Amino acid sequence: MIDLIHSHERRPWALPRLVALALALWVPGLAAAQVLLPAQAHYARNASCAPAALAMPPGRHTSVDGDDLSPRPSQSPLSQGDVAICFAYATADMISQRVGAEVSPLDVATKYYFAPASRLAKIRDPRLEAHLRRMGDWRAAIDASRATAEVTRENNPKWLPFVDKLEGGEEETAALLYNVDGLCEDADLPSFDGYTHFFAYFHLLHWRLQTFPAKAHCSARLGDLAENLRNPETDAFNEAWLDRVERQCHRRALPTPLLPINFRVARSEADFMEMLEKKQPPTAAQVGRMLAMIDYALDHERAPVIGYSWYILEEMHADDFDLAADHASAVIARRKVDGVCQYRVQDNTGEYCGRMRPEISARCENGRVWLTERELTKTLYSVTYLR
Numbered sequence: 001m002i003d004l005i006h007s008h009e010r011r012p013w014a015l016p017r018l019v020a021l022a023l024a025l026w027v028p029g030l031a032a033a034q035v036l037l038p039a040q041a042h043y044a045r046n047a048s049c050a051p052a053a054l055a056m057p058p059g060r061h062t063s064v065d066g067d068d069l070s071p072r073p074s075q076s077p078l079s080q081g082d083v084a085i086c087f088a089y090a091t092a093d094m095i096s097q098r099v100g101a102e103v104s105p106l107d108v109a110t111k112y113y114f115a116p117a118s119r120l121a122k123i124r125d126p127r128l129e130a131h132l133r134r135m136g137d138w139r140a141a142i143d144a145s146r147a148t149a150e151v152t153r154e155n156n157p158k159w160l161p162f163v164d165k166l167e168g169g170e171e172e173t174a175a176l177l178y179n180v181d182g183l184c185e186d187a188d189l190p191s192f193d194g195y196t197h198f199f200a201y202f203h204l205l206h207w208r209l210q211t212f213p214a215k216a217h218c219s220a221r222l223g224d225l226a227e228n229l230r231n232p233e234t235d236a237f238n239e240a241w242l243d244r245v246e247r248q249c250h251r252r253a254l255p256t257p258l259l260p261i262n263f264r265v266a267r268s269e270a271d272f273m274e275m276l277e278k279k280q281p282p283t284a285a286q287v288g289r290m291l292a293m294i295d296y297a298l299d300h301e302r303a304p305v306i307g308y309s310w311y312i313l314e315e316m317h318a319d320d321f322d323l324a325a326d327h328a329s330a331v332i333a334r335r336k337v338d339g340v341c342q343y344r345v346q347d348n349t350g351e352y353c354g355r356m357r358p359e360i361s362a363r364c365e366n367g368r369v370w371l372t373e374r375e376l377t378k379t380l381y382s383v384t385y386l387r
Contacts, residue, residue: 034255034256036127036256036257036259036387037261037300037302037387038387039130039131039134039259039261039387041261041296043289043292043293043295043296044292044295044296045288045291045292045295046295046298046299046334048336049334049335049336049341050299050334050336051333051334051335051336052298052299052333052334052335053332053333053334053344054097054298054301054302054303054332054333055097056093056096056097056303056332056346057096057097057100057101057102058102059075059076059077059078059102060102060185060186060187061078061102061186061187061190061191061192062190062192075366076350076366076367077089077093077346077347077348077366077367077368078092078093078102078105078186078191078192078348079192079193079194079348079349079350079367080105080191080193080194080348080349080350081193081194081195081196081350082194083164083167083194083195084152084167084168085105085109085166085167085168085169085194086326086327086328086329086348086349087112087168087169087170087171087174087328088105088106088108088109088112088169088174089105089108089191089328089348090171090305090328090329090330090346090348091105091108091112091171091174091175091178091305091328092104092105092107092108092186092191093303093305093329093330093332093346093348094171094175094302094303094304094305094330094384094385094386095108095175095178095183095258095386097302097303097330097332098256098258098302098303098386099183099254099255099256100255101183101185102185102186102187103178103183103184103185103186104184104185104186104188104189104190104191104249105186105191105348106189106190106191106195106245107183107184107189107191107245107249108174108178109166109169109174110163110241110242110245111174111177111178111180111181112146112169112173112174112177113146113149113163113166113169113225113229114163114222114225114229114238114242115177115180115181116180117139117142117143117177118139119180119181120132120138120176120177120179120180123179123180123257125257127257127259128179128257128259131257131259131387138176141173142173142176142177143226145169145170145172145173146169146173146225146226146228146229147226147228148168148169148170148267148268149161149166149167149168149169149226149228149229150166150167150168151165151166151167151228152165152166152167158233160231160233160234161228161229161230161231161234161238162234162237162238163234163237163238163241164195164198164202166229168326171260171262171305171307171328171382171384172260172261172262172384175258175260175384175386176258176259176260178254178258179254179257179258181251182251182252182253182254183251183252183253183254184245184248184249184250184251185249185250188248188249188250189245189248189249193350198244201244205237205240205241206237209236209237222235222238222239258386259386259387260384260385260386260387261293261384261385261386261387262382262383262384263289263290263293263382263383264307264381264382264383265282265286265290265381265382266381266382268307268324268326268381269307269308269309269324269325269326269327269379269381270323270324270326271381272309272324272379272381273323273324282381287377287380290306290377290380290382290383291373291376291377293383293385294306294331294334294343294383295334296385297331297383297385298331298333298334302385302386303330303331303332303385304330304331304383304384304385305328305329305330305331305383305384305385306328306329306330306331306345306376306380306382306383307326307327307328307380307381307382307383308327308328308329308376308379308380308381309324309325309326309327309378309379310325310326310327310349311325311379312360312371312375312376312378312379313327313347313351313356313357313360313369314351314355314356314357314360315357327347327349329345329346329347329348330345330346331343331344331345331346332344332345332346332368335370337370340372340373340374341372341373342363342370342371342372342373343370343371343373343376344368344369344370344371345368345369345371345376346367346368347367347368347369348367349367350367351367353365353366353367353369356369360375
Protein backbone atom coordinates (compact mmCIF):
# COMPACT_ATOMS: atom_id res chain seq x y z
CA MET A 1 0.00 0.00 0.00
CA ILE A 2 1.41 3.38 -1.00
CA ASP A 3 0.96 6.57 0.98
CA LEU A 4 2.70 9.60 -0.43
CA ILE A 5 2.76 11.77 2.67
CA HIS A 6 2.01 10.06 5.97
CA SER A 7 1.38 6.60 7.23
CA HIS A 8 -2.25 5.64 7.66
CA GLU A 9 -3.56 6.69 11.02
CA ARG A 10 -7.04 5.93 12.29
CA ARG A 11 -8.82 8.53 14.35
CA PRO A 12 -11.31 7.41 16.97
CA TRP A 13 -14.53 9.16 16.01
CA ALA A 14 -17.55 7.44 17.51
CA LEU A 15 -18.90 8.55 20.86
CA PRO A 16 -19.90 5.75 23.20
CA ARG A 17 -23.51 4.92 22.56
CA LEU A 18 -24.75 5.95 25.99
CA VAL A 19 -23.03 9.31 25.72
CA ALA A 20 -24.58 9.85 22.27
CA LEU A 21 -28.02 9.07 23.66
CA ALA A 22 -27.47 11.48 26.55
CA LEU A 23 -26.41 14.21 24.13
CA ALA A 24 -29.53 13.61 22.07
CA LEU A 25 -31.62 14.48 25.11
CA TRP A 26 -29.76 17.70 25.88
CA VAL A 27 -28.50 19.17 22.59
CA PRO A 28 -31.17 20.94 20.47
CA GLY A 29 -31.64 19.25 17.10
CA LEU A 30 -30.02 15.96 18.05
CA ALA A 31 -33.18 14.60 19.64
CA ALA A 32 -35.17 15.48 16.51
CA ALA A 33 -32.57 13.78 14.35
CA GLN A 34 -33.07 10.56 16.30
CA VAL A 35 -36.76 10.38 15.27
CA LEU A 36 -37.32 7.84 12.49
CA LEU A 37 -40.22 7.56 10.09
CA PRO A 38 -42.02 4.20 9.98
CA ALA A 39 -40.56 1.40 7.90
CA GLN A 40 -43.91 0.89 6.20
CA ALA A 41 -45.71 4.16 5.59
CA HIS A 42 -49.02 5.05 3.98
CA TYR A 43 -48.21 7.33 1.04
CA ALA A 44 -50.73 9.87 -0.16
CA ARG A 45 -50.44 12.98 -2.28
CA ASN A 46 -50.53 16.35 -0.57
CA ALA A 47 -53.87 17.24 -2.13
CA SER A 48 -53.47 21.01 -1.80
CA CYS A 49 -49.80 21.04 -2.86
CA ALA A 50 -49.12 23.02 0.32
CA PRO A 51 -45.89 25.05 0.34
CA ALA A 52 -42.90 23.19 1.75
CA ALA A 53 -39.26 24.23 1.97
CA LEU A 54 -36.48 22.27 3.62
CA ALA A 55 -33.67 23.98 5.49
CA MET A 56 -30.44 22.80 3.90
CA PRO A 57 -27.20 23.21 5.87
CA PRO A 58 -25.25 26.31 4.80
CA GLY A 59 -22.63 25.70 2.15
CA ARG A 60 -19.00 26.15 3.13
CA HIS A 61 -17.53 24.85 -0.11
CA THR A 62 -15.16 26.83 -2.31
CA SER A 63 -13.96 26.52 -5.87
CA VAL A 64 -10.39 25.51 -6.63
CA ASP A 65 -9.21 28.95 -7.75
CA GLY A 66 -10.83 31.00 -5.03
CA ASP A 67 -13.69 32.96 -6.58
CA ASP A 68 -12.43 32.79 -10.16
CA LEU A 69 -14.48 29.79 -11.30
CA SER A 70 -17.71 30.77 -9.58
CA PRO A 71 -18.61 34.17 -8.14
CA ARG A 72 -20.37 32.63 -5.14
CA PRO A 73 -19.62 28.88 -5.01
CA SER A 74 -20.94 28.46 -1.46
CA GLN A 75 -24.35 29.75 -2.58
CA SER A 76 -24.63 27.15 -5.33
CA PRO A 77 -25.05 23.39 -4.90
CA LEU A 78 -21.85 21.39 -4.85
CA SER A 79 -20.84 20.79 -8.46
CA GLN A 80 -19.90 17.33 -9.73
CA GLY A 81 -17.98 18.87 -12.63
CA ASP A 82 -17.05 16.33 -15.32
CA VAL A 83 -17.38 13.30 -13.04
CA ALA A 84 -20.48 11.16 -13.65
CA ILE A 85 -21.30 10.51 -10.01
CA CYS A 86 -24.47 12.56 -9.63
CA PHE A 87 -25.82 9.78 -7.39
CA ALA A 88 -23.15 10.66 -4.78
CA TYR A 89 -23.91 14.39 -4.89
CA ALA A 90 -27.67 13.81 -4.62
CA THR A 91 -27.17 11.30 -1.80
CA ALA A 92 -24.86 13.73 -0.01
CA ASP A 93 -27.60 16.39 -0.23
CA MET A 94 -30.12 13.93 1.20
CA ILE A 95 -27.78 12.99 4.06
CA SER A 96 -26.69 16.59 4.69
CA GLN A 97 -30.30 17.69 5.15
CA ARG A 98 -30.87 14.79 7.54
CA VAL A 99 -27.79 15.36 9.74
CA GLY A 100 -27.56 19.18 9.49
CA ALA A 101 -24.02 19.31 8.05
CA GLU A 102 -22.65 19.59 4.51
CA VAL A 103 -21.40 16.05 3.86
CA SER A 104 -18.67 15.46 1.26
CA PRO A 105 -20.03 13.82 -1.92
CA LEU A 106 -16.57 12.42 -2.65
CA ASP A 107 -16.72 10.61 0.69
CA VAL A 108 -20.17 9.26 -0.24
CA ALA A 109 -18.81 7.98 -3.56
CA THR A 110 -15.71 6.49 -1.92
CA LYS A 111 -17.80 4.54 0.60
CA TYR A 112 -20.19 3.38 -2.10
CA TYR A 113 -17.38 1.91 -4.17
CA PHE A 114 -14.98 0.74 -1.45
CA ALA A 115 -16.48 0.55 2.07
CA PRO A 116 -16.52 -3.06 3.33
CA ALA A 117 -20.19 -4.04 3.30
CA SER A 118 -19.48 -6.50 6.12
CA ARG A 119 -18.90 -3.54 8.44
CA LEU A 120 -22.64 -2.82 8.43
CA ALA A 121 -23.27 -6.04 10.36
CA LYS A 122 -20.86 -4.91 13.07
CA ILE A 123 -22.70 -1.65 13.84
CA ARG A 124 -24.59 -2.27 17.06
CA ASP A 125 -27.67 -0.14 16.48
CA PRO A 126 -30.98 -2.01 16.78
CA ARG A 127 -32.64 0.32 14.27
CA LEU A 128 -30.03 -0.43 11.60
CA GLU A 129 -30.06 -4.13 12.49
CA ALA A 130 -33.85 -4.26 12.04
CA HIS A 131 -33.57 -2.39 8.72
CA LEU A 132 -31.03 -4.93 7.42
CA ARG A 133 -33.26 -7.82 8.47
CA ARG A 134 -36.17 -6.31 6.55
CA MET A 135 -33.95 -6.06 3.46
CA GLY A 136 -33.35 -9.81 3.45
CA ASP A 137 -30.11 -10.62 1.63
CA TRP A 138 -28.73 -7.10 1.93
CA ARG A 139 -25.18 -8.17 1.02
CA ALA A 140 -26.42 -9.49 -2.33
CA ALA A 141 -28.34 -6.23 -2.85
CA ILE A 142 -25.17 -4.20 -2.26
CA ASP A 143 -23.16 -6.44 -4.59
CA ALA A 144 -25.80 -6.11 -7.31
CA SER A 145 -25.82 -2.34 -6.91
CA ARG A 146 -22.03 -2.03 -7.06
CA ALA A 147 -21.97 -4.23 -10.15
CA THR A 148 -23.79 -1.44 -12.00
CA ALA A 149 -20.79 0.88 -11.59
CA GLU A 150 -19.05 1.72 -14.85
CA VAL A 151 -15.57 2.89 -15.84
CA THR A 152 -14.90 5.80 -18.17
CA ARG A 153 -12.32 5.44 -20.94
CA GLU A 154 -11.56 9.16 -20.98
CA ASN A 155 -7.80 9.49 -20.22
CA ASN A 156 -8.02 5.82 -19.25
CA PRO A 157 -7.14 3.79 -22.38
CA LYS A 158 -6.93 0.46 -20.54
CA TRP A 159 -10.38 0.97 -19.01
CA LEU A 160 -9.13 0.41 -15.46
CA PRO A 161 -11.21 1.05 -12.29
CA PHE A 162 -9.24 3.94 -10.79
CA VAL A 163 -11.42 5.69 -8.22
CA ASP A 164 -11.60 8.91 -10.24
CA LYS A 165 -12.66 6.95 -13.35
CA LEU A 166 -15.63 5.19 -11.75
CA GLU A 167 -19.10 6.30 -12.75
CA GLY A 168 -22.66 5.65 -11.67
CA GLY A 169 -24.27 4.25 -8.56
CA GLU A 170 -27.55 3.95 -6.68
CA GLU A 171 -28.68 6.31 -3.97
CA GLU A 172 -30.26 3.81 -1.58
CA THR A 173 -27.10 1.69 -1.46
CA ALA A 174 -24.88 4.76 -1.14
CA ALA A 175 -26.92 6.02 1.80
CA LEU A 176 -26.90 2.61 3.49
CA LEU A 177 -23.11 2.24 3.17
CA TYR A 178 -22.62 5.73 4.58
CA ASN A 179 -23.45 4.28 8.00
CA VAL A 180 -19.89 2.89 8.02
CA ASP A 181 -17.28 4.95 9.92
CA GLY A 182 -19.14 8.22 10.51
CA LEU A 183 -19.55 11.38 8.45
CA CYS A 184 -16.98 13.57 6.74
CA GLU A 185 -17.85 17.18 5.99
CA ASP A 186 -17.11 18.75 2.63
CA ALA A 187 -14.88 21.30 4.33
CA ASP A 188 -12.52 18.39 5.12
CA LEU A 189 -12.76 16.59 1.77
CA PRO A 190 -13.74 19.29 -0.77
CA SER A 191 -15.91 18.09 -3.64
CA PHE A 192 -16.65 21.28 -5.58
CA ASP A 193 -16.15 20.49 -9.29
CA GLY A 194 -15.66 16.76 -8.76
CA TYR A 195 -12.09 15.63 -8.07
CA THR A 196 -10.58 18.94 -9.20
CA HIS A 197 -9.13 19.67 -5.75
CA PHE A 198 -7.13 16.43 -6.04
CA PHE A 199 -5.85 16.58 -9.63
CA ALA A 200 -2.27 17.25 -8.52
CA TYR A 201 -2.43 14.43 -5.97
CA PHE A 202 -3.75 11.91 -8.52
CA HIS A 203 -1.11 12.97 -11.06
CA LEU A 204 1.66 12.46 -8.50
CA LEU A 205 0.18 9.14 -7.39
CA HIS A 206 0.03 7.86 -10.99
CA TRP A 207 3.67 8.87 -11.50
CA ARG A 208 4.73 7.23 -8.23
CA LEU A 209 3.03 3.94 -9.06
CA GLN A 210 4.46 3.88 -12.58
CA THR A 211 7.95 4.66 -11.34
CA PHE A 212 7.85 2.37 -8.30
CA PRO A 213 5.22 -0.29 -9.03
CA ALA A 214 3.53 -1.68 -5.95
CA LYS A 215 3.92 -5.37 -5.27
CA ALA A 216 0.80 -7.39 -5.81
CA HIS A 217 -0.88 -8.13 -2.50
CA CYS A 218 -4.17 -9.36 -1.16
CA SER A 219 -6.00 -6.43 0.37
CA ALA A 220 -8.45 -7.10 3.17
CA ARG A 221 -9.77 -3.56 2.70
CA LEU A 222 -10.85 -4.27 -0.88
CA GLY A 223 -11.57 -7.95 -0.41
CA ASP A 224 -15.37 -7.96 -0.53
CA LEU A 225 -15.82 -5.66 -3.52
CA ALA A 226 -17.48 -6.48 -6.81
CA GLU A 227 -15.05 -7.77 -9.45
CA ASN A 228 -15.57 -4.67 -11.60
CA LEU A 229 -13.99 -2.54 -8.83
CA ARG A 230 -10.82 -4.63 -8.40
CA ASN A 231 -7.73 -4.81 -10.57
CA PRO A 232 -4.05 -5.49 -9.75
CA GLU A 233 -3.14 -2.26 -11.54
CA THR A 234 -5.53 -0.08 -9.54
CA ASP A 235 -5.76 -1.62 -6.04
CA ALA A 236 -2.71 0.23 -4.68
CA PHE A 237 -3.90 3.51 -6.23
CA ASN A 238 -7.36 3.17 -4.72
CA GLU A 239 -5.99 2.17 -1.32
CA ALA A 240 -3.78 5.26 -1.34
CA TRP A 241 -6.92 7.32 -1.99
CA LEU A 242 -8.66 5.63 0.95
CA ASP A 243 -5.71 6.64 3.13
CA ARG A 244 -5.90 10.20 1.85
CA VAL A 245 -9.62 10.37 2.64
CA GLU A 246 -9.12 9.09 6.18
CA ARG A 247 -6.25 11.48 6.74
CA GLN A 248 -8.31 14.51 5.70
CA CYS A 249 -11.65 13.57 7.23
CA HIS A 250 -12.27 14.55 10.84
CA ARG A 251 -15.03 12.03 11.20
CA ARG A 252 -17.77 12.21 13.77
CA ALA A 253 -20.65 9.94 14.63
CA LEU A 254 -23.88 10.17 12.68
CA PRO A 255 -26.68 11.54 14.89
CA THR A 256 -29.01 8.91 13.45
CA PRO A 257 -28.71 5.72 11.41
CA LEU A 258 -29.30 6.27 7.70
CA LEU A 259 -32.16 3.99 6.70
CA PRO A 260 -33.13 4.53 3.05
CA ILE A 261 -36.54 3.73 1.60
CA ASN A 262 -36.63 3.36 -2.18
CA PHE A 263 -39.17 2.72 -4.89
CA ARG A 264 -38.25 2.44 -8.54
CA VAL A 265 -40.04 1.52 -11.75
CA ALA A 266 -36.73 1.06 -13.59
CA ARG A 267 -33.09 0.48 -12.68
CA SER A 268 -31.89 3.44 -14.74
CA GLU A 269 -33.06 6.06 -17.21
CA ALA A 270 -31.95 3.79 -20.05
CA ASP A 271 -34.20 1.04 -18.68
CA PHE A 272 -37.02 3.59 -18.35
CA MET A 273 -36.61 4.57 -22.02
CA GLU A 274 -36.69 0.91 -23.02
CA MET A 275 -39.99 0.56 -21.17
CA LEU A 276 -41.42 3.45 -23.19
CA GLU A 277 -40.12 1.99 -26.47
CA LYS A 278 -41.89 -1.28 -25.66
CA LYS A 279 -45.05 0.74 -24.94
CA GLN A 280 -44.91 -0.37 -21.31
CA PRO A 281 -44.76 2.96 -19.45
CA PRO A 282 -45.14 3.14 -15.68
CA THR A 283 -48.73 2.72 -14.60
CA ALA A 284 -50.71 5.61 -13.16
CA ALA A 285 -50.49 3.88 -9.78
CA GLN A 286 -46.70 3.69 -9.98
CA VAL A 287 -46.35 7.34 -10.96
CA GLY A 288 -48.79 8.30 -8.22
CA ARG A 289 -46.79 6.32 -5.69
CA MET A 290 -43.55 8.11 -6.61
CA LEU A 291 -45.19 11.53 -6.36
CA ALA A 292 -46.83 10.54 -3.07
CA MET A 293 -43.45 9.45 -1.69
CA ILE A 294 -41.96 12.84 -2.65
CA ASP A 295 -44.85 14.60 -0.90
CA TYR A 296 -44.54 12.32 2.12
CA ALA A 297 -40.82 12.99 2.47
CA LEU A 298 -41.22 16.77 2.14
CA ASP A 299 -44.13 16.80 4.59
CA HIS A 300 -41.95 14.92 7.10
CA GLU A 301 -38.90 17.18 6.63
CA ARG A 302 -36.87 14.77 4.53
CA ALA A 303 -35.16 15.59 1.23
CA PRO A 304 -36.04 12.82 -1.25
CA VAL A 305 -33.75 11.99 -4.16
CA ILE A 306 -35.22 11.33 -7.58
CA GLY A 307 -33.85 9.51 -10.62
CA TYR A 308 -34.75 11.24 -13.91
CA SER A 309 -33.21 12.53 -17.15
CA TRP A 310 -30.98 15.60 -17.39
CA TYR A 311 -32.60 16.36 -20.74
CA ILE A 312 -35.66 17.60 -18.89
CA LEU A 313 -33.46 20.54 -17.86
CA GLU A 314 -31.39 21.07 -21.00
CA GLU A 315 -31.71 20.23 -24.69
CA MET A 316 -29.70 17.29 -25.98
CA HIS A 317 -26.74 18.56 -28.00
CA ALA A 318 -25.93 17.17 -31.43
CA ASP A 319 -22.63 15.70 -30.21
CA ASP A 320 -24.14 14.00 -27.14
CA PHE A 321 -23.68 10.23 -27.20
CA ASP A 322 -25.63 9.65 -23.98
CA LEU A 323 -29.21 9.14 -25.09
CA ALA A 324 -30.55 8.71 -21.55
CA ALA A 325 -28.63 11.36 -19.57
CA ASP A 326 -29.39 9.53 -16.32
CA HIS A 327 -29.43 12.05 -13.48
CA ALA A 328 -30.22 12.27 -9.76
CA SER A 329 -31.19 15.27 -7.66
CA ALA A 330 -32.58 16.03 -4.24
CA VAL A 331 -36.01 17.65 -4.03
CA ILE A 332 -35.91 20.50 -1.53
CA ALA A 333 -39.23 22.38 -1.86
CA ARG A 334 -42.79 22.37 -3.20
CA ARG A 335 -45.15 25.16 -4.26
CA LYS A 336 -48.29 25.82 -6.28
CA VAL A 337 -48.26 28.40 -9.08
CA ASP A 338 -51.34 29.17 -11.17
CA GLY A 339 -52.94 25.97 -9.97
CA VAL A 340 -49.93 23.82 -10.98
CA CYS A 341 -47.85 21.92 -8.44
CA GLN A 342 -44.08 22.47 -8.75
CA TYR A 343 -41.11 20.79 -7.09
CA ARG A 344 -37.70 22.37 -6.61
CA VAL A 345 -34.81 20.08 -7.52
CA GLN A 346 -31.20 20.78 -6.62
CA ASP A 347 -29.02 20.20 -9.67
CA ASN A 348 -25.36 19.41 -9.00
CA THR A 349 -23.95 19.51 -12.53
CA GLY A 350 -22.65 23.07 -12.11
CA GLU A 351 -24.44 24.05 -15.32
CA TYR A 352 -25.53 27.68 -15.69
CA CYS A 353 -29.25 28.36 -15.58
CA GLY A 354 -28.99 30.41 -18.78
CA ARG A 355 -28.03 27.32 -20.78
CA MET A 356 -31.10 25.36 -19.78
CA ARG A 357 -34.35 25.20 -21.73
CA PRO A 358 -35.94 28.69 -21.76
CA GLU A 359 -38.98 27.65 -19.74
CA ILE A 360 -36.70 25.89 -17.22
CA SER A 361 -34.17 28.72 -17.09
CA ALA A 362 -36.94 31.10 -16.03
CA ARG A 363 -37.49 28.92 -12.95
CA CYS A 364 -33.82 28.32 -12.13
CA GLU A 365 -31.62 30.07 -9.60
CA ASN A 366 -28.06 29.00 -8.75
CA GLY A 367 -28.70 25.43 -9.91
CA ARG A 368 -32.00 25.05 -8.07
CA VAL A 369 -34.84 24.47 -10.52
CA TRP A 370 -38.61 24.45 -10.17
CA LEU A 371 -40.14 21.63 -12.24
CA THR A 372 -43.84 21.18 -12.81
CA GLU A 373 -45.41 17.87 -11.93
CA ARG A 374 -45.85 17.10 -15.64
CA GLU A 375 -42.21 17.89 -16.47
CA LEU A 376 -41.01 15.77 -13.59
CA THR A 377 -43.05 12.68 -14.41
CA LYS A 378 -41.91 12.55 -18.06
CA THR A 379 -38.73 10.73 -17.04
CA LEU A 380 -39.11 10.02 -13.29
CA TYR A 381 -38.14 6.43 -12.48
CA SER A 382 -37.11 6.30 -8.77
CA VAL A 383 -37.53 7.98 -5.40
CA THR A 384 -35.40 7.51 -2.28
CA TYR A 385 -35.71 9.13 1.14
CA LEU A 386 -34.26 8.56 4.60
CA ARG A 387 -36.45 7.33 7.44
